[in-house]
Amino acid sequence: MQFFSRLQHAWQHQASLLCVGLDPDTAQFPGTLKERARHDPLGAIEAFCLGIMEATAPYCAAFKPQIAYFASQRAESVLEKLAVAARDRYPHHIWLLDAKRGDIGSTAEHYAREAYDRYQADAVTVSPYMGTDSLAPYLQYKDRGIFVLCRTSNSGGDDFQMLSTDHHPLYVEVATQAAQRWNKHQQIGLVVGATYPREIEIVRRVAPDLPLLIPGIGTQGGDLIATVRAGRNESGGMLINSSRAILYASQQEDWQEAAATIAQQTGQAIQNALANR
Amino acid sequence: MQFFSRLQHAWQHQASLLCVGLDPDTAQFPGTLKERARHDPLGAIEAFCLGIMEATAPYCAAFKPQIAYFASQRAESVLEKLAVAARDRYPHHIWLLDAKRGDIGSTAEHYAREAYDRYQADAVTVSPYMGTDSLAPYLQYKDRGIFVLCRTSNSGGDDFQMLSTDHHPLYVEVATQAAQRWNKHQQIGLVVGATYPREIEIVRRVAPDLPLLIPGIGTQGGDLIATVRAGRNESGGMLINSSRAILYASQQEDWQEAAATIAQQTGQAIQNALANR
Numbered sequence: 244m245q246f247f248s249r250l251q252h253a254w255q256h257q258a259s260l261l262c263v264g265l266d267p268d269t270a271q272f273p274g275t276l277k278e279r280a281r282h283d284p285l286g287a288i289e290a291f292c293l294g295i296m297e298a299t300a301p302y303c304a305a306f307k308p309q310i311a312y313f314a315s316q317r318a319e320s321v322l323e324k325l326a327v328a329a330r331d332r333y334p335h336h337i338w339l340l341d342a343k344r345g346d347i348g349s350t351a352e353h354y355a356r357e358a359y360d361r362y363q364a365d366a367v368t369v370s371p372y373m374g375t376d377s378l379a380p381y382l383q384y385k386d387r388g389i390f391v392l393c394r395t396s397n398s399g400g401d402d403f404q405m406l407s408t409d410h411h412p413l414y415v416e417v418a419t420q421a422a423q424r425w426n427k428h429q430q431i432g433l434v435v436g437a438t439y440p441r442e443i444e445i446v447r448r449v450a451p452d453l454p455l456l457i458p459g460i461g462t463q464g465g466d467l468i469a470t471v472r473a474g475r476n477e478s479g480g481m482l483i484n485s486s487r488a489i490l491y492a493s494q495q496e497d498w499q500e501a502a503a504t505i506a507q508q509t510g511q512a513i514q515n516a517l518a519n520r
Numbered sequence: 521m522q523f524f525s526r527l528q529h530a531w532q533h534q535a536s537l538l539c540v541g542l543d544p545d546t547a548q549f550p551g552t553l554k555e556r557a558r559h560d561p562l563g564a565i566e567a568f569c570l571g572i573m574e575a576t577a578p579y580c581a582a583f584k585p586q587i588a589y590f591a592s593q594r595a596e597s598v599l600e601k602l603a604v605a606a607r608d609r610y611p612h613h614i615w616l617l618d619a620k621r622g623d624i625g626s627t628a629e630h631y632a633r634e635a636y637d638r639y640q641a642d643a644v645t646v647s648p649y650m651g652t653d654s655l656a657p658y659l660q661y662k663d664r665g666i667f668v669l670c671r672t673s674n675s676g677g678d679d680f681q682m683l684s685t686d687h688h689p690l691y692v693e694v695a696t697q698a699a700q701r702w703n704k705h706q707q708i709g710l711v712v713g714a715t716y717p718r719e720i721e722i723v724r725r726v727a728p729d730l731p732l733l734i735p736g737i738g739t740q741g742g743d744l745i746a747t748v749r750a751g752r753n754e755s756g757g758m759l760i761n762s763s764r765a766i767l768y769a770s771q772q773e774d775w776q777e778a779a780a781t782i783a784q785q786t787g788q789a790i791q792n793a794l795a796n797r
Contacts, residue, residue: 311630353588374676399651406685
């Protein structure tokens with residue numbers, strides 16, 4: 244199944260555009276797991292992520308583990324276990340590895356193997372700075388997705404992405420190349436921050452069919468209605484990510500219920516924004 | 521000690537600008553280690569990398585492990601061991617982690633921790649696409665280095681890096697920001713491919729003091745004399761990387777001697793090019 248079809252299935256089956264980011268930071272864990280993390284960090288990380296996945300699965304279409312949080316804590320083995328759990332328990336959800344790698348040739352082949360084989364990712368985030376050949380090894384996996392960084396939600400995103408090139412800002416050129424050159428097999432998406440709804444609109448004009456991965460709601464505070472209005476297309480068009488607001492909704496015993504509540508509310512707010520034409 | 525001082529010490533102590541890239545691909549290993557890799561891949565990768573480091577240490581100033589090769593083979597534990605070996609056995613060499621990460625905020629903090637704490641890197645390669653705040657967490661480690669991707673040696677590097685922005689191509693803007701905004705603590709370098717000596721010259725004009733990490737000699741075939749002429753400055757100015765040409769110089773029993781020979785020849789060729797004013 245091509246990635247776009249798989250994504251569309253996830254949207255429909257889950258009736259949600261929400262993506263839950265898995266950024267396990269032991270310092271922010273709820274009390275009992277924070278305690279456990281002192282002597283058994285890998286066990287605590289695994290229990291926390293599985294608990295979040297279980298609590299939020301009914302309300303989201305995708306999980307997005309951020310690999311930096313695992314790598315800094317020697318927790319690659321946990322990420323492998325979570326990938327297996329995702330496949331077994333949540334087969335209708337997208338498993339999206341947030342890695343933002345960007346390299347070329349045989350190095351990029353090894354990164355693609357890391358993402359798609361080792362961590363069984365349905366899709367992976369990639370940086371475009373090194374250009375077309377940095378995407379080539381990922382494109383070989385014709386049934387998997389690639390979300391290319393386009394317009395990021397941080398303030399420093401302006402430094403280069405907003406520079407005017409011959410025709411338009413750099414991020415628009417990235418979106419254009421993604422839509423026109425790279426998307427031969429319905430597998431390319433774009434990362435566009437919720438903090439810039441006006442720029443999501445511009446991206447939608449040059450890339451009407453590409454799914455967007457939109458971070459920046461929740462703790463980063465983007466405008467949800469404006470974002471949804473700008474990013475939606477006929478098939479859904481977006482995965483809207485929230486990480487910390489859901490993960491760390493409560494530091495108490497009720498952390499799973501609290502995460503479920505915030506995920507449900509966020510998913511519902513997205514649906515309301517979609518209905519609000 | 522600031523990173524620039526540490527790098528200058530490495531250049532002088534080793535009388536070399538050569539950087540040996542550690543890209544362990546078991547499919548290309550010499551016969552006996554390839555055999556061993558079938559049942560003991562981690563042992564084979566460790567033995568190969570340690571063997572290359574031992575053979576080439578006299579002729580180089582730096583080792584550059586490329587993390588993708590370790591990640592795709594579940595060999596993070598090997599990379600940790602190599603980091604310890606580098607520190608214990610080759611204290612005058614730079615240990616440069618090639619990771620090309622690029623993210624922001626707490627995620628970038630975790631990547632910095634991965635590179636500098638877990639893998640004890642003296643320096644790390646970083647992608648600039650997300651802008652200034654993606655560098656901030658690395659800058660907190662004031663004694664470590666950061667090589668920012670600037671003008672890469674692959675053909676796709678043209679796609680975005682050569683786009684004209686208001687004043688000059690994107691890669692020149694990256695070099696300018698690196699030299700003028702980011703280099704407060706003598707810790708920023710730039711990655712510039714040997715395949716474009718003319719552009720190394722341009723980078724040198726806007727960033728005269730920044731060390732350059734130059735891949736693209738050896739199997740990628742850049743012009744060494746033109747590269748050295750364009751990139752050198754008073755303190756040395758460059759780490760010139762070669763990976764495959766050294767690593768896979770021989771598939772026979774003599775792989776260590778062959779790697780040593782190519783490293784010595786490459787180091788000498790760089791010195792000759794430096795002398796050839």
